[in-house]
Structures are given as C-alpha cells and as structure tokens.
Amino acid sequence: MKKNIKLAKHAGFCYGVKRAVETTKKLKTENKDTKIWVLGELIHNSQVIQSLSRLGINTVDELPENEGGICVIRSHGASPEIFKDIKSKGYDVVDLTCPDVKKVQQKAIQLVQEGFLLVIVGKPEHPEVSAIKANAEIYGQDIVVTPDVESLMAYEKILKEHKKIGVVVQTTQRIEVLKNVVNYLTGITKELRVFNTICASTSLRQNEARQLAGESDLMIVVGSKKSANTTHLAEILRDITETIHIETDAELDDFSELIKKAVNIGITAGASTPEDIIDKVINKLNEY
C-alpha cells in the first residue's frame, strides 16, 4: 500500500536556535585561538553538541576557574548571577538569549515592578523558566512557578492574599495549559494581567502540527526527549491521532507495526532538531 508522507512546513530549527548555533560556530571561526565555552547544552540535541565539540566548542555545566576565553549564553537565557559569575572568572560573554525569551524576562520584571504577584507558567527546573524567575526576583519575591493549573491550586492561599496577579508563560508551552491557568485565576482575583509569551515560532509549529495530525493516521515527532517544545508537540498530537516521539530514525523499527498499518503519515520536529535527522527519518520511512 502506497504511503502518503507529509512533512510539516515548520519542523526543525526555529530562528532562535538557528541564530545560537550559527553565531557560536562563527565565533569559533573568527576566534580560532580563543577557547569557546557554552554553559549548558546550546540546544537539546546530542549530535549537534558533538559536532560543536569537534569544532573545539566546549559544552560545560560550570566554567573552569582559570581557562579564559568566550562564554556563550544559550537561547534559554541565564540568571544575572550567572552573568556576574562568568565575568568575575575573567571570561567575555556573548549573550545569545533568544529575543523572544528576553521579552518574557522583561514582561516578568514589569509585572513584579508594578506590584503584581507573578505567576510563571512552565516547568520550574527548565533553564528558561529558572532564568525568567531569577531576572524578576531582583525586583520582588512574590513569584510562583507552576507547570500546570493543578500544581497552581496548591498556592491558592498565597494567590488570594494578593490583590493583583500577573502571568507570563514559557515560550514553548502549550496554549491549553495557559488557558487552564487563566480560567482558574479569573475566579481567584479581580485584577489579572496575562502576557501570552508563547513565541510565534512555537504557536505556528503547534498549530500546523495539529492540522497535519487531523489528516494523518500516524504522526511522528522527531527530536530530543529532553526538549520541552518537542515533548509538548507529542503531548498535543497524542490527543488527536496515534503519535510516536523518536529522537532518530534508528527508533523507527520499534514502531514498525504502526508504520506498516498507516497510510497517511505526518512528520513534525522540535525547534532543536537538525534538518539531516529529519531527512533520515523520511528516507527510512520511504523504505517501508
């Protein structure tokens, strides 16, 4: 049976990730004799991290004390303490925080400065979220981080103690999660200000994937299981059609029965998935 395989238009690198990867590589080309360090994985993709390492770009969780060189801040952003620490260790900083993430940080600061209790919707341990919180914390401590409405309910007493509540959301979050939080808060407070800071790239990718899932018997989401936006994509699509989430083409064989059965197969990929990995998945699917 002939298969109809369709790739979503907005699959793979978003502009923030593309900018981070290209600028970091260019930095090395232009500063051959300088050590380049990236604090945390530049993107959640081990193949890309390995290729950066082959170019002499080091990924570290903590900067060594006396090495020197240039330290890159990835698209997720970082806390003011991290910027201070990098400079105090004598490194130059190249800040590649995505402009969309910067906007969330600015909105969060604005809400705290204006006396709102700040609710950040996102996973507390995600680097983007912890950086948003750390940047806002300089201006006030009334901040709650919540991955979903269920967890937010545990803070009801604190929420009710505040006259006004402001909300920002992790750039790669699902809109349904934000809507649930906003619905709940509407019943808690008289003054609610919401900034929907889900980035345009994420909205486009999610909407297009939803549409494609509606026409497909099987959706394949390609990308790291550590990547928030990729995991969110898979969660959204599972509610619409049969969905599998794989990191590389090698995992396709684990789902051979599903693939053989499917006629219309849709493919999408997270913001940190390189094009060649997507191509390999398509090539392998064509062999089925």
Ligand code: SF4
């Ligand atoms: S997913 Fe959105 S916010 Fe994150 S790097 Fe890409 S464009 Fe920027």
